[in-house]
Amino acid sequence: MRARSDWHPAVTEDAVMRACARRLTSLDNPGFCLACGDEVEGVEPDACEYACEACGEAEVFGCEELMMEVA
Numbered sequence: 001m002r003a004r005s006d007w008h009p010a011v012t013e014d015a016v017m018r019a020c021a022r023r024l025t026s027l028d029n030p031g032f033c034l035a036c037g038d039e040v041e042g043v044e045p046d047a048c049e050y051a052c053e054a055c056g057e058a059e060v061f062g063c064e065e066l067m068m069e070v071a
């Protein structure tokens with residue numbers, strides 16, 4: 001995973017925490033692309049380096065995976 005300082009600015013600690021909370025209270029499976037900042041649905045919580053449908057980079061991570069970095 002890229003360094004926290006290289007994450008897209010849209011992927012904030014707050015956004016990751018809200019995504020994790022949503023996963024626990026709904027059937028959503030949110031993740032984020034660290035390259036373009038897109039929020040992606042249907043991502044396993046421990047997903048690593050999935051291809052992003054928006055930008056094509058293999059930078060999509062599941063919310064739990066990102067939570068370990070921001071916590």
Ligand SMILES: [Zn+2]
Pocket residue numbers: 033034035036037038052053054055056057059
């Ligand atoms: Zn992307």
